[in-house]
Amino acid sequence: MKRLRIAVVTPRYAISGVPLAQWRLAAALAARGHRVDLIIGRCDTDLRVPDAPGVAVHVLDRAQTRGMFAPLVRYLRRERPDAVFSAEDHLNTFVLLAAIVARSRVRISGSSRVTPFDTYSNRAFTKKWVLKQLARSVAWRADALTCVSRDMVAQYAEVFGTTRHACVYNIVDQPAARARATEPVEDGWFVDRSVPLVVAAGTLAPWKGFDDLIAAAAILRDRGRMVRLVILGEGSSRAALEAQVAAAGLADRVRLPGRVSNPLKYFANADVFALSSHVEGLPNVLVEAMLCGCTPVATDCPTGPREVLGGGRYGYLVPVADPQALADGIAAALDRPIAPDMLAQAVEPFEESAVIARHFALLKLDAS
Known part of the structure; x- marks a missing residue:
């Protein structure tokens, strides 16, 4: 199997939802022999990120997602990973922008985890409208855009008029x-x-x-x-x-x-x-x-x-x-x-091997 350098990115660590799903993805990728960096914006003060064999944890201590932008640019330039798996829309946008600024050729998968109706708006010049325009302007740089449910894929098509999003479930069964x-x-x-x-x-x-x-x-x-x-x-x-x-x-x-x-x-x-x-x-x-x-x-x-x-x-x-x-x-x-x-x-459908195979197919990564 080809050993890849992979970054898994999440805005924060907590024992729930998106952070836990990203930790599981990082651990599963490392268990398959890949070199994995788990990049976390911040960690709740009463928590410690669990160890996972083969996973290097980097906590950036950035209170807001936008604060992760500069460290991500530096990381992409310095480490040159083969792939990045990002989760949550705001972070996805900053990861894509960082790759553009760094002139990185890394393959990027951006996963959306909440309904776009709560994230974006068609009301001109509101914050959610600006975020929608920014997300749309950098979407070309993503090699894969995913959602964690088929219903959510349909929601993105409704909000953006058209969408490249595909459904990829989180790893649960391992x-x-x-x-x-x-x-x-x-x-x-x-x-x-x-x-x-x-x-x-x-x-x-x-x-x-x-x-x-x-x-x-x-x-x-x-x-x-x-x-x-x-x-x-x-x-x-x-x-x-x-x-x-x-x-x-x-x-x-x-x-x-x-x-x-x-x-x-x-x-x-x-x-x-x-x-x-x-x-x-x-x-x-x-x-x-x-x-x-x-x-x-x-x-x-x-x-x-x-x-x-x-x-x-x-x-x-x-x-x-x-x-x-x-x-x-x-x-x-x-x-x-x-x-x-x-x-x-x-x-x-939430079994570890099935989810990773789906991710790799969408990114056209050769793990053979």
């Missing part, structure tokens, strides 16, 4: 993930399986819809259904969510234990995974839960859940911001869990 799912859990709620357990995970923020999920837990209680709910994660909505739990008298049924280093072992020991988001790019955490054998219930939000769940074939889809429907979905999932072989079928 040997390390399966090994982490088998680790023991000491939390009593996950050890005592006599009470049905629903788990959720993500940043505690309004758009995640955890208030709807807590309301659904109250509805299930009022129906006489004994269910426990654990929401893993941290964020700005913690105080409001804890107040909601207290006001609803759910302290004995709902817990928010905070951020955990290995959510997969919790998924593997729960009955149902609930995704209550109002919007997503493509929810990696939903795929992770399915990988762990957890029956999924997800809001039919843009974009990703309907695609991941095969329109309802691999899990239960419910309307957005509808606690009653969410409660119904959780009850249905507990009564009629999805068979393990169906969940395994659903996660096949």
Whole structure:
């Protein structure tokens, strides 16, 4: 196999979403023998980027994405990598601009991770309109433009009129993930399986819809259904969510234990995974839960859940911001869990080798 010099770039590191997906990509590429640089704009102060064999981590300590531009120009001139994998629209634009300024011949793949309706605007001279013009002006330099869901590709075509974007999923299914799912859990709620357990995970923020999920837990209680709910994660909505739990008298049924280093072992020991988001790019955490054998219930939000769940074939889809429907979905999932072989079928497109092969084909990279 030809050994390539590859840079994987992300604006920040956190134990969620885009940063975690980029770390996984870097680790997978290094495991295949490539020389990999993981370039990170900034790292949350309470976190440390995990080691991965063969991955050199470079944290630039740049609070804003635009601050990464000059270091990226210097990196491209000095290291001359064969390929760059960038993620998130603003960073993609600065990576492409850096390659133009550096006169680099590196092959670049820019991945979009959130709906373009939140990033760009057709309203002239607004910030989002300026960002759209800038993105359009440097797009020619990209060898591949990708989105993490097919629905998002359609959104980019709508916003830009035409698009070169192609769908490439994030890596979720990999040997390390399966090994982490088998680790023991000491939390009593996950050890005592006599009470049905629903788990959720993500940043505690309004758009995640955890208030709807807590309301659904109250509805299930009022129906006489004994269910426990654990929401893993941290964020700005913690105080409001804890107040909601207290006001609803759910302290004995709902817990928010905070951020955990290995959510997969919790998924593997729960009955149902609930995704209550109002919007997503493509929810990696939903795929992770399915990988762990957890029956999924997800809001039919843009974009990703309907695609991941095969329109309802691999899990239960419910309307957005509808606690009653969410409660119904959780009850249905507990009564009629999805068979393990169906969940395994659903996660096949997120397998490590399949995702890397797709990336290399789009970039026309020879890894033979």
